[in-house]
Amino acid sequence: MPANLTPQYMEAEKKLRTAKTPEEKIEIYEELLRLIPKHKGTEKMVAQHRAKIAKLKEEMQKAAAAGKKGPSHIVEKQGAGQIAVVGPPNAGKSRLIRALTGAEPEVGDYPFTTRTPAPYMMRFENVKVQLVDLPPITAEFLESWQVEIIKVADVVLLVADASDPDSPALLETLTGRLKERRVELVDEEFVPPAEEAVRVFRKKTILAANKTDADPDGEGLEALRLFYGEALPIAAVSAAEGAGLEELRARLFRILRVIRVYSKAPGKKADHDSPFILRRGATVLDIASAVHKDFSEKLAYARLWRAGEISGLMVNRDFLLADEDIVELHL
Ligand SMILES: Nc1nc2c(ncn2[C@@H]2O[C@H](COP(=O)(O)OP(=O)(O)OP(=O)(O)O)[C@@H](O)[C@H]2O)c(=O)[nH]1
Ligand SMILES: [Mg+2]
DSSP: OOOOOOHHHHHHHHGGGTOOSHHHHHHHHHHHHHHSOOSGGGHHHHHHHHHHHHHHHHHHHHHHHHHHHOGGGOOOOOBTOEEEEEOSTTSSHHHHHHHHHSOOOOOOSSTTOOOSOEEEEEEETTEEEEEEEOOOOOSSOOOHHHHHHHHHSSEEEEEEETTOTTHHHHHHHHHHHHHHTTEEEEOTTOOOOSOOSSOOEEEEEEEEEEOGGGOTTOHHHHHHHHHHTTTSOEEEOBTTTTBTHHHHHHHHHHHTTEEEEEEEOTTSOOOTTSOEEEETTOBHHHHHHHHOTTHHHHOOEEEEEETTTEEEEEEOTTOBOOTTEEEEEEO
16 A cells, blocks of 8 residues: 655655764654654554654663763772672761771761762771772662672671661662662671572671660660661671771671781791782682792792691692781792
């Protein structure tokens, strides 16, 4: 059946050849739909134009979502591990980072003080651990780049305001939002199911119940324990008064599951200021490769010292290392 298209229609259709952006194209297709004579012979054409418009709109949405991620939000890892600091607005994330690191991220008594990610180094004994300050997560606010940062971090420090009775509900919303993005905050000992239909990113998490100074009878802390004590380890802290910080530092280091190993030359003392950071489960061979890329091949044997336990023992390359071991490599 002939379509019997009008000259106006033909004229409008010509513009499609020069249109560049999806917005322009959508406009032209909409004009064509207005101009097209409606009868049996043009039904298919109408359907095709509508489909085209839908597809162009989808393209625009995808481009907008990709643009939002932005390239500037990736935080380069530094130190013994990277910890993403996550929580509802005003929980005291930035102030806790101040107290833990001595750095000065902006703190404010209004929500969304923090708008962009920023790394700060926390000293624990002779190592440094990176804390990444982030904007809060709410029912309305969670950017894709925040999710990406949490996914690549080694550990999450979840911060809640122990003096706020709404805290358990706010955490519920937050963890729910992350779950929608396939991120789950779990205890260190969590055992994932053997089989899963989709990949889930599980992040070892410590929950810091902050502002305990403003929760004098401990009711808020008790509520957090009631709701989250089974699922997550809880550290009671006060960023304002400095309570519980030393223990939190130690727990954050431990949950990273790394060990410090010192390498020494024969006849010399080990340098305790610059440990090699290795994952828990590392062997003599791993420290050899960390010291020099050729050493794993050239290694003949090693001697090992472990405080109060081992002194100068000859060990082979498969020997399992522990935190604070001293190793003397013989090539
Ligand atoms: N009493 C008391 N107040 C605290 C404590 N920690 C933080 N605050 C206060 O809580 C408010 C929010 O602190 P921030 O550190 O800016 O909170 P945040 O979680 O980083 O907030 P956003 O960046 O908006 O997500 C500020 O007024 C802080 O001074 C604490 O341990 N005790
Ligand atoms: Mg903040």
